[in-house]
Amino acid sequence: MAGNGKDGKVVANVVKAAVDRYGASQDELIPILNEVNREIGYLPGEALNEISRLLRVPKSHLFSVASFYRMLSTKPRGKHVIQFCESAPCHVAGGREVWIAVKEYLNIDEDQTTPDGKWTLLTTSCLGVCGVGPVMVIDDDIYGNVEPSQVPSILEKYH
Amino acid sequence: MKYYRSHVLVCVDPECLKKGAHDVMDAFQDELVAQGLIDEVQVLETSRIGGCDHGPELMVYPEGVHYTNLTPDDMPFLVEEHFLKGRIAQKFVAEEKAFTDEELSAPTAKEIRVVLRNCGKIDPENIEDYIAEDGYQALGKVLTENTPEQVIETVLNSGLKGRGGAGFPTGKKWEFCRASKETPKYVICNADEGDPGAFMNRRVLEGDPHSVIEGMIIAAYAIGSNQGYVYCRAEYPIAVKTLRIAINQARSMGLLGKNILGSGFDFDLEVRMGAGAFVCGEETALMASIEGNRGEPRPRPPFPAVKGLFAKPSNINNVETYANIPQIILRGADWYASMGTEKSKGTKTFALAGDVKHTGLIEIPFGLTLREIVYDVGGGIKDDKKFKAVQTGGPMGGCLPEAYLDLPVDYEAITKAGSIMGSGGLVIMDEDTCMVDIARFFMDFTQDESCGKCTPCRVGTRRILEILERICAGKGKPDDIETLEYLCAQIREDSLCGLGQGSPNPVVTTLKHFRDEYEAHIFEKRCPAKVCKALIRYEIIDGICTGCTVCARNCPVGAISGERRQTHVIDPDICVRCGICKQVCNFNAIVIN
Numbered sequence A: 001m002a003g004n005g006k007d008g009k010v011v012a013n014v015v016k017a018a019v020d021r022y023g024a025s026q027d028e029l030i031p032i033l034n035e036v037n038r039e040i041g042y043l044p045g046e047a048l049n050e051i052s053r054l055l056r057v058p059k060s061h062l063f064s065v066a067s068f069y070r071m072l073s074t075k076p077r078g079k080h081v082i083q084f085c086e087s088a089p090c091h092v093a094g095g096r097e098v099w100i101a102v103k104e105y106l107n108i109d110e111d112q113t114t115p116d117g118k119w120t121l122l123t124t125s126c127l128g129v130c131g132v133g134p135v136m137v138i139d140d141d142i143y144g145n146v147e148p149s150q151v152p153s154i155l156e157k158y159h
Numbered sequence B: 001m002k003y004y005r006s007h008v009l010v011c012v013d014p015e016c017l018k019k020g021a022h023d024v025m026d027a028f029q030d031e032l033v034a035q036g037l038i039d040e041v042q043v044l045e046t047s048r049i050g051g052c053d054h055g056p057e058l059m060v061y062p063e064g065v066h067y068t069n070l071t072p073d074d075m076p077f078l079v080e081e082h083f084l085k086g087r088i089a090q091k092f093v094a095e096e097k098a099f100t101d102e103e104l105s106a107p108t109a110k111e112i113r114v115v116l117r118n119c120g121k122i123d124p125e126n127i128e129d130y131i132a133e134d135g136y137q138a139l140g141k142v143l144t145e146n147t148p149e150q151v152i153e154t155v156l157n158s159g160l161k162g163r164g165g166a167g168f169p170t171g172k173k174w175e176f177c178r179a180s181k182e183t184p185k186y187v188i189c190n191a192d193e194g195d196p197g198a199f200m201n202r203r204v205l206e207g208d209p210h211s212v213i214e215g216m217i218i219a220a221y222a223i224g225s226n227q228g229y230v231y232c233r234a235e236y237p238i239a240v241k242t243l244r245i246a247i248n249q250a251r252s253m254g255l256l257g258k259n260i261l262g263s264g265f266d267f268d269l270e271v272r273m274g275a276g277a278f279v280c281g282e283e284t285a286l287m288a289s290i291e292g293n294r295g296e297p298r299p300r301p302p303f304p305a306v307k308g309l310f311a312k313p314s315n316i317n318n319v320e321t322y323a324n325i326p327q328i329i330l331r332g333a334d335w336y337a338s339m340g341t342e343k344s345k346g347t348k349t350f351a352l353a354g355d356v357k358h359t360g361l362i363e364i365p366f367g368l369t370l371r372e373i374v375y376d377v378g379g380g381i382k383d384d385k386k387f388k389a390v391q392t393g394g395p396m397g398g399c400l401p402e403a404y405l406d407l408p409v410d411y412e413a414i415t416k417a418g419s420i421m422g423s424g425g426l427v428i429m430d431e432d433t434c435m436v437d438i439a440r441f442f443m444d445f446t447q448d449e450s451c452g453k454c455t456p457c458r459v460g461t462r463r464i465l466e467i468l469e470r471i472c473a474g475k476g477k478p479d480d481i482e483t484l485e486y487l488c489a490q491i492r493e494d495s496l497c498g499l500g501q502g503s504p505n506p507v508v509t510t511l512k513h514f515r516d517e518y519e520a521h522i523f524e525k526r527c528p529a530k531v532c533k534a535l536i537r538y539e540i541i542d543g544i545c546t547g548c549t550v551c552a553r554n555c556p557v558g559a560i561s562g563e564r565r566q567t568h569v570i571d572p573d574i575c576v577r578c579g580i581c582k583q584v585c586n587f588n589a590i591v592i593n
Helices: A011-022 A026-040 A045-055 A059-066 A088-106 A148-155 B014-018 B021-034 B072-084 B127-132 B137-145 B148-158 B170-179 B200-207 B209-223 B237-252 B283-290 B319-331 B333-337 B370-377 B411-416 B435-449 B455-472 B480-494 B498-502 B505-513 B515-523 B550-554 B580-584
Strands: A080-085 A119-124 A136-138 A141-143 B006-011 B041-046 B058-061 B065-067 B186-191 B227-232 B268-273 B314-318 B347-354 B360-365 B387-392 B398-401 B425-430 B538-540 B590-592
Touching: A011 A026, A011 A045, A026 A045, A026 A059, A026 B268, A045 A059, A080 A088, A088 A119, A088 A148, A088 B347, B006 B021, B014 B021, B021 B041, B021 B072, B127 B209, B127 B237, B137 B209, B137 B319, B148 B170, B148 B209, B148 B319, B148 B333, B170 B209, B170 B314, B186 B209, B186 B283, B186 B319, B200 B209, B200 B237, B200 B319, B200 B347, B209 B227, B209 B237, B209 B268, B209 B314, B209 B319, B227 B237, B227 B283, B237 B268, B283 B314, B314 B319, B319 B333, B347 B370, B360 B370, B370 B387, B387 B435, B398 B435, B398 B505, B435 B455, B435 B505, B435 B515, B455 B480, B455 B498, B455 B515, B480 B498, B480 B505, B480 B515, B505 B515, B550 B580, B580 B590
Parallel strands: A080 A119, B006 B041, B186 B227, B186 B314, B227 B268, B347 B425
Antiparallel strands: A080 A136, A136 A141, B006 B058, B058 B065, B347 B360, B387 B398, B387 B425, B538 B590
């Protein structure tokens, strides 16, 4: 039975598209996992099964890779993913206060997803845009010089 | 050949076209004919001069005058003023843009820009901009005039060392890889710049990607490789995008692919993105990641030059190392070796961060002292506070105190002082920084990023962090310092890779230079810098407090009590040490003890 991922995408189709794009070889594994993770929002077991079949790579290896990298997730994530920079330059520029404001607004902690499935809150390593810290990334949008008071208006832009 | 005394470049990018750039150009040429100047002034189309918001716009050379806000009706005036009478038409001159680049400002007197020379100056998405700045000339020279051995000799003579941090001579590395008999060979660029606060490589990839590509092609020619990879961290999506555009452009111009510049030499390049793992900056972990595995390091030897990617000989250098290569080839090894110190040649990029006035990227010749970097290049400490320490080399580096301010910065001196050069992060810390807290912060990072393969690093960093957390929480034990020293020595000795071996460095160096702060935390339960929350108390000074109630009204936990016009009191058991009361007090009546 075909499972559905984010926005009703069929997992098997997403996997096939990614494998076709990069080629069915083990050294293309991380690009493939990245793409499937981006399209579906995480790496469901069904996707790993399918990749394992197409690449002829054991599922145990796929799981070991998928669980190693911070940006890959084997757990479902919310519709929107917030990545908050936890590095020193952002920390000293007032990042801690913004971090608290985000957690309070969403009423969740790090690595958690809101009950309605809308938001997942993660921390990220340095994004290299330290000149405009504190920095957070929502999906693909980067927000710099964030102040605690701006948090509600930034998050309200996402539906 | 026809000579013109003046060249006019009219911007015809879509935005200016929409605003009528072609109408302005036609009117301009008509007017040149009318005033009899058409044989003296050449009019060319160009893209993006930088003032499209106020387009149509044009640039006049040799003066380099930039005119904006033009309409066809202005042309008779402009032609008469500028081209007939030779006066600059001030009312159309573009306003000088205020420098808004927070990362990279104009170079200060002590800087020399080699790697960063094109950043912010050229359009990174247009290969012609790079070519106009002597781009790919070094490649042409190498392919037509030099043997691979000569290239390696030039790089050796330049004294260039690996800019990723370890400082291994680049020419030597190339020589080893060239000597490996097995084929195919790979050229890899390490663009997994993960040190917090360091973004030199990102800036080069986003601002001047072709300098890295050209450096890699030259390296490939030198070692005899036909395939290269750039491994870029996934946190840098714009760098990846820019690099891909640049690679495609280079390919379409025959600078990558088969038979480069008709020389018979083939080389192609692929970008690989990481997926968020700091340890992938370690070269063996990076190669494991390209192969589609967990990014875990493996023991060396064998070194990558013998058995690297896909178990084939591989040369792996950092972004900055490759970006130096074209300039070294073009301007010669002697020129490069003329900069720097006896053993560290050339320039190095750094990211200045922390409590310094001008944060951002700098590029300096080796040999400048830390004092010159902090005070002359960085403008001194913020709010004119006192310098306390500088942290070099990222999470595996160390903290150097004031006594080292006159240390000339090069690989040897920094290593001798107990820290490392690293990729180039410099975090400047002022007197309000708690060194125990800083050590805790870095250990928190390394224990989180430890890949978990070897026990000393996986468990050891965790234990160090637990002890530091306890000390910061006011629960330090008398033998903690000895335990820390023992753990640091063990981890350094027994870890598998550079990440593990270097991870105790922040603790080792702070213990060495700021031992008194550890002792104050442990024995006196006191944080001298007044940072560690469990060891400080906010108190209201009787006599200065006017009883205005501002602090009590702003306290988020209701820890402050007192009648209006009476001295207020903070209950330390309720207080969460958020510091809001101190911020809102108009009379500076609140102190930290």
